Amino acid sequence: MTxxxxxxxEQAREWQQQGHKMVLASVVALEGSSYxxxxxxxxxxxxxxxxxxxxxxxxxxxxxxxxxxVFEDGVPKIMTYDGRLRLGCxxxxxxxxxxxxxxxxxxxxxxxxxxxRTPLSIQSAYQKEFGPMPEAGTTLIIxxxxxxxxxxxxxxxxxxxxxxxxxxxxRLLIIGAEHDAVQLCKAAAQIGxxxxxxxxxxxxxxxxxxxxxxxxxxxxxxxxxxxxxxSQTAVVLMTHSYNKDVQYLTALKNTYPAYFGLLGPQKRxxxxxxxxxxxxxxxxxAFIDQLRGPAGxxxxxxxxxxxxxxxxxxxxxxxRAQNPIALKxxxxxxxx
Numbered sequence: 001m002t003x004x005x006x007x008x009x010e011q012a013r014e015w016q017q018q019g020h021k022m023v024l025a026s027v028v029a030l031e032g033s034s035y036x037x038x039x040x041x042x043x044x045x046x047x048x049x050x051x052x053x054x055x056x057x058x059x060x061x062x063x064x065x066x067x068x069x070v071f072e073d074g075v076p077k078i079m080t081y082d083g084r085l086r087l088g089c090x091x092x093x094x095x096x097x098x099x100x101x102x103x104x105x106x107x108x109x110x111x112x113x114x115x116x117r118t119p120l121s122i123q124s125a126y127q128k129e130f131g132p133m134p135e136a137g138t139t140l141i142i143x144x145x146x147x148x149x150x151x152x153x154x155x156x157x158x159x160x161x162x163x164x165x166x167x168x169x170x171r172l173l174i175i176g177a178e179h180d181a182v183q184l185c186k187a188a189a190q191i192g193x194x195x196x197x198x199x200x201x202x203x204x205x206x207x208x209x210x211x212x213x214x215x216x217x218x219x220x221x222x223x224x225x226x227x228x229x230x231s232q233t234a235v236v237l238m239t240h241s242y243n244k245d246v247q248y249l250t251a252l253k254n255t256y257p258a259y260f261g262l263l264g265p266q267k268r269x270x271x272x273x274x275x276x277x278x279x280x281x282x283x284x285x286a287f288i289d290q291l292r293g294p295a296g297x298x299x300x301x302x303x304x305x306x307x308x309x310x311x312x313x314x315x316x317x318x319x320r321a322q323n324p325i326a327l328k329x330x331x332x333x334x335x336x
Contacts, residue, residue: 002168006114022101024096026095078095081095094126100150123141180304187305221251261315
């Protein structure tokens with residue numbers, strides 16, 4: 001969700017500089033089931049342009065129609081969408097439509113929070129009543145400081161409150177610079193992850209080689225900063241060099257990211273671990289246990305692009321504590 005909010009704020013700033021009025025649509029409550037859950041957002045401007053979505057596509061036209069009154073009078077409103085009357089959905093969405101402004105203070109605080117990887121939270125005041133609602137509105141909270149999306153937002157005692165916690169942007173650290181790393185970088189960026197590529201200094205690659213990467217760094221292996229690896233970071237080690245992989249593992253032996261994958265067959269993983277223990281017999285068992293090799297899920301992937309899908313799928317499964325199965329075999333809600 002954090003990357004979606006980032007996209008909305010960046011686009012809103014651009015439209016704002018062009019003099020466009022904007023409305024933000026936020027799903028704040030749900031009764032039953034829906035394609036997407038509370039906390040998803042869609043940005044609209046008065047010229048008919050949009051960014052983001054609050055459903056799989058069936059709700060957006062109605063959002064655009066309902067937003068016209070907010071463009072005209074600047075008064076927030078609540079709209080409802082009953083998916084039970086249409087095919088494919090079984091719930092009722094409550095969507096807050098409100099004027100949206102990006103103040104200089106909000107933009108600066110938000111961008112600094114992304115860089116510093118500071119958690120954020122959002123609070124939306126609303127009522128489950130269709131129609132205009134002057135007291136409704138959303139506030140972004142950064143380090144205990146509040147930044148309303150509309151300066152006129154006034155929460156009342158009778159308001160309901162939807163609260164959403166947003167972790168730092170999920171980061172993928174790719175250690176390696178071959179063509180399969182390019183595919184993994186591109187696919188990860190496409191789903192909104194912040195990608196850092198670590199290339200050995202002798203690779204002589206530039207960031208232009210890695211579509212979607214936020215940064216390319218080329219530190220000496222023993223100078224790789226372990227602080228790059230936090231609980232919102234996944235690591236995939238894919239240098240295609242046995243010796244370099246051992247050196248990187250040695251440099252990162254005290255780190256515990258959200259996911260740590262090794263490219264190559266299981267036998268190679270065991271060889272890497274054996275060599276690591278030769279260099280440092282005191283390596284914690286917990287570090288070794290977290291190493292997933294071969295990285296990825298068994299989906300029959302063959303090409304670099306398919307392998308990237310396999311790896312990303314496993315990272316999602318691990319970080320969301322899911323046991324991958326076919327959705328047709330899952331009981332209950334498919335996107336719980």
